[in-house]
Amino acid sequence: MAEVELDSVSKIYPKNVKAVDNVSLTASDGEFLVLVGPSGCGKTTTLRMIAGLEEITSGSLRIGGKLANDMEPKDRDVAMVFQNYALYPHMKAFDNMAFGLRARKTPESEVKTRVLEVAEKLGLDELLDRKPGALSGGQRQRVAFGRAIARRPAVFLMDEPLSNLDARLRVTMRRELALLHRELGTTTIYVTHDQVEAMTLGDRVCVMNEGLIRQVGTPKEVYDHPVDRFVGEFIGSPSMNFLEGEKTEEAGDACFAMGDCTLPLSEELKNIPAGKTILGARPEDFSLATGNVKDSQYGLLEGMLEMLEDVGEARLLHVRVANSLLVAKVTERPEVEIGSKVSLTVDSERCHLFDPETGKNLSV
Ligand SMILES: Nc1ncnc2c1ncn2[C@@H]1O[C@H](COP(=O)(O)OP(=O)(O)OP(=O)(O)O)[C@@H](O)[C@H]1O
Ligand SMILES: [Mg+2]
Incomplete structure (x- = not known):
């Protein structure tokens, strides 16, 4: 050897x-x-x-x-x-x-x-x-x-x-x-x-x-x-999603803003400077929003369901949010029709921020 x-x-x-x-x-x-x-x-x-x-x-x-x-x-x-x-x-x-x-x-x-x-x-x-x-x-x-x-x-x-x-x-x-x-x-x-x-x-x-x-x-x-x-x-299939937006702050918390949606970011990403950025999230890091978060816009990605693929153990939801098309992999069977609105949450601990110019991961 x-x-x-x-x-x-x-x-x-x-x-x-x-x-x-x-x-x-x-x-x-x-x-x-x-x-x-x-x-x-x-x-x-x-x-x-x-x-x-x-x-x-x-x-x-x-x-x-x-x-x-x-x-x-x-x-x-x-x-x-x-x-x-x-x-x-x-x-x-x-x-x-x-x-x-x-x-x-x-x-x-x-x-x-x-x-x-x-x-x-x-x-x-x-x-x-x-x-x-x-x-x-x-x-x-x-x-x-x-x-x-x-x-x-x-x-x-x-x-x-x-x-x-x-x-x-x-x-x-x-x-x-x-x-x-x-x-x-x-x-x-x-x-x-x-x-x-x-x-x-x-x-x-x-x-x-x-x-x-x-x-x-x-x-x-x-x-x-x-x-x-x-x-x-x-690495990963379906691929990681990349969403263009801005790193902002809301009441002292780090956030990611895209169109009308604002997502909380983990503590770890707090020190990254504010400004244009790209959020990376894997399909399995999204979940369908349930009733109790529906009242608030905060932390929700709202979009239109363009396509649904049933791959057996999971469903792939292709959702148009602002200018981006993202793929969410969920285990539940959503009762939503193609063309209707869906709300997603994302696990902030698993999100990455990438530099829009160099593509470098700012969170590692
Ligand atoms: N004999 C050769 N002469 C000139 N260029 C070559 C030669 N062999 C490979 N290349 C070039 O070198 C680069 C790397 O080729 P290589 O075959 O190592 O890629 P690979 O990663 O194995 O791709 P694949 O997944 O398609 O097999 C390519 O741009 C290819 O065109
Ligand atoms: Mg080869």
Whole structure:
């Protein structure tokens, strides 16, 4: 097992495409670190540099404490799992899984023991004689995982390994991956643009955008305390709501004013200067207002219900308030019709204020 350390690593492709910009990041020994971010933000490039499939333009990479910038891929003791499985189509599942071991001149008896052991772990025992063409997508991906695991590398690098699978299989494989990691304890760097995968699998999550790291933290830290608007919006589904308004004061209390609505803010946000600001609140932080607060405007967001989506365990209310459209996730079944007025309250303790210019979270 090994620690992977990137220190001020950049990658500039020809024609001056800066794919990765001064990234410093450490996956500690045994950690499951997830890189997440929108398409083109540099996730694959980062992983390929660690694997040795892409040259590092500047900065240093250490694997297990050793400088690895110029190390041959085969000497890095890392195994990569790709989105498209990258299996050899003419080889049986067994030989695909044995490939890395044989390439390293492992004795054939040892190859057999290890492949069979991994095949059992992954439920592939019955399929070892089949070629990839005769396997389902999920089975192929298992073989690809098996090939990586059989080698017992110090580090797993996984690039969206589940994204070609259907939604149900993805959930199953996600659970299996989590269990495997618990059992093997191998340092894993896992790329996804699926924020649910990021939140559920990662010991820590690294959110990237445009080649830059925006935030690194535990899933809870990143979800509850996004450092900026980008992270707040990217992590969580449906997205965080952003409402334009003003930070004001009412009878000594910090408030957020938007159109005719005024919301109380938590004590924590009191010292933020008055003026234009953006309030961030997650869908689940809203509730439908009940009878006893109806008399007062204060603390209520009044708007028009534009759409209602029933997602089974909750209802998503799309509500137009002043100039903004917000999404509230509530567990009750509101007796309101589309086009009619609804009143919402928001949990002031969970609200954030963002700088309208820089997008920085002023409350962290
Ligand atoms: N071989 C290459 N030559 C030039 N530019 C490249 C090359 N590979 C990637 N890029 C560019 O580098 C940037 C980062 O690409 P990368 O593949 O790392 O993104 P990603 O985060 O993995 O995206 P996705 O989620 O779509 O897989 C993009 O702007 C991409 O166009
Ligand atoms: Mg990619």
